Amino acid sequence: MTVPAFISVRSTSTRLPGKCMLPFGDGNVLEHVIRRVRHFGLDAIVCTTDEDADDGIVAIAEAENVKCFRGVAINRLKRWADCCAAFDLDAFHTVDADDPFFDGEKVKQSFALLKEGGWDMVAPSVSSAAGGASVGVSMTKSLADRAVENTSNTDDTEIIWSWIDRVDGVKKTVLPESDPDPVRVRLTLDFEEDYWLMVSILRMTGPLAPRCDIDDLFRRNPDLCKINWFRNQEWADAQNRKKA
Numbered sequence: 001m002t003v004p005a006f007i008s009v010r011s012t013s014t015r016l017p018g019k020c021m022l023p024f025g026d027g028n029v030l031e032h033v034i035r036r037v038r039h040f041g042l043d044a045i046v047c048t049t050d051e052d053a054d055d056g057i058v059a060i061a062e063a064e065n066v067k068c069f070r071g072v073a074i075n076r077l078k079r080w081a082d083c084c085a086a087f088d089l090d091a092f093h094t095v096d097a098d099d100p101f102f103d104g105e106k107v108k109q110s111f112a113l114l115k116e117g118g119w120d121m122v123a124p125s126v127s128s129a130a131g132g133a134s135v136g137v138s139m140t141k142s143l144a145d146r147a148v149e150n151t152s153n154t155d156d157t158e159i160i161w162s163w164i165d166r167v168d169g170v171k172k173t174v175l176p177e178s179d180p181d182p183v184r185v186r187l188t189l190d191f192e193e194d195y196w197l198m199v200s201i202l203r204m205t206g207p208l209a210p211r212c213d214i215d216d217l218f219r220r221n222p223d224l225c226k227i228n229w230f231r232n233q234e235w236a237d238a239q240n241r242k243k244a
Contacts, residue, residue, distance in 0.1 A: 001016070001108070001111065001115065002043050003041075003042045003043060003091070003093055003107060003108055003111045003113060004043045004045055004087070004091070004092040004093065005037050005042040005044055005045065005090050005093050005094075005095045005107065006041075006045050006047040006068060006080060006083060006092050006093070006094050006095065007030075007033055007034065007037060007044060007045065007046045007047060007048070007095050007096075007097055008047050008048075008076060008079075008080075008090075008094055008095070008096050008097065009030055009033075009046060009048050009054075009057055009096075009097035010048060010049055010051075010053075010054060010057075010073070011053045011054050011056060011057060012051075012053055013157075014192055015190050015191055016189065016190060016192060016194070016195065018055065019098070019189050019190075019195070020097050021056065022195060023229050024100065024198070024199070024202065024207075025202050025207045026166055026207075028060075029097065029100060029189065030057065030060050031060060031064060031201075031230060032100055032207055033095065033097050033100055033102075034046070034060070034061070034064045034066055034209060035064070035207065035208070035227075036100070036101075036102070036104070036207065037095055037104070038066070038105025039104065039208045040105070040107065040108070041090065041104070041108075042093075042095070042104060042107060043067075043089065043109075044064075044066040044067065045057070045066070045067045045068070045069060045070040045083065045092075046061040046066060046067070046069070046137075047068075047069050047080065047083050048061075048068065048069070048070055048071075048072070048223075049070060049071065049072065049073035049079070050070040050071060050072070050073070051073050052128070054070070054086065058070065059178050067087065069083040069086050071072070071083060072153040073155050074153065074154050074155065074156050074157075075148065075151055075152070075153050075154070075156070076158050076160070077144055077147050077148050077151070077157040077160055077163055078148045078151060078157070080092065080094070080139070081141060081144035081145050081147075081148055084141035084144065085141070089141060089206070090140060090141050090142075091114060091115065091138065091139065091140045091141060092138070092139060092141070093096045093107050093110060093111050093136055093137070093138045093139075094131070094136035094137045094139070094197060095107065095134060095143050096138055096188075097189075098133070098188050098189045098190065099133035099134075099136070099187065099188055099189070099203060100187070100198055100202075101133070101134075101187050101198070101209075101211065102133060102134060102136070102188060102211070103134040103135055103210070103211035103212070104210075104211075105170060105176070105210070106128075106134050106135040106175065106190070106211070107135055107136070109175065109178075110122045110124075110135055110136075110137075110138040110175045111137075111138045111170065113138070113173070113175065114138040114139070114218070115172065115225060118171065119138075119140075119171050119172060119173050120139070120142065120143040120170050120171045120172055121137060121138065121139045121140070121143055121164065121170065121171075121173075122137070122138040122139075122171040122172070122173055122174070122175055123137060123172060123173070123175065124136060124172045124174070124175060125174065125176065125177050125178075125181050126177065127179075127183075127184075128175075128184035129233065130186075131185070131187070131188055131232065132182065132183070132184075132185060132186070132187060132196050133186070133187040133188045133232075134211055135175060137160070143164070143167065143170060144166045144198075146164070147163050147164055147167050148163075148164030150166075151163070179215070182215075183215045183218045183219060184225070185215075185218050185225045186225075186228060186231075186232055186235065187201075187214075188235065190231070190235055191228065191231045191234075191235070193227055193228040193230075193231055194228045194231070196227055196228075197224070197225075197227040197228045200224065201214060201217065203215060206219060210241075
């Protein structure tokens with residue numbers, strides 16, 4: 001089963017400016033995410049904006065020889081829906097460029113569940129949504145189209161849940177946890193301390209390590225998560241403000 005992986009990415013960021021272009025291994029963060037997507041056999045599609053600031057993102061996609069779509073900047077749901085139309089897709093999975101150590105196997109499980117279960121959407125596992133950042137959202141184009149019917153290009157749909165909840169009759173489920181005791185760690189790239197944690201992981205596991213190896217790293221070194229753990233409440237508060 002081919003899994004279209006929409007790598008959602010923009011150059012503009014406030015808490016950690018230019019984070020997708022930060023040095024990371026043999027390239028930068030975005031190049032790392034693209035290469036990790038391909039490593040797991042997913043169909044990488046860089047999904048960015050039509051703003052001039054994101055020309056560099058397009059250049060990276062071209063250099064990495066992966067597909068790229070440019071759409072509206074603020075309304076991310078519409079960008080996804082338009083990307084589906086551009087590539088004639090009926091479903092997709094989101095891989096956020098903020099999540100450099102996503103779990104490719106969980107991405108495949110999520111997309112298979114979407115297809116085989118007849119769902120409109122498969123939400124991330126609880127641990128992933130809490131900051132573990134192991135898996136994104138699998139969604140049908142039909143749901144994305146319905147969710148943006150009454151939005152404008154300037155509506156901020158980054159936190160998609162409130163917009164999805166406005167759609168009647170959505171069939172959605174949550175990806176089950178594969179581990180009864182998942183590692184409590186936040187692996188989203190939002191603050192400088194997150195970056196230093198990610199770089200440390202990269203040095204110890206390599207760029208293409210399966211997520212189980214990364215989780216084992218934290219089990220063996222429980223203090224490692226303290227590099228960015230104190231930022232967790234600040235991160236959660238920012239997420240809640242966006243939902244409001």
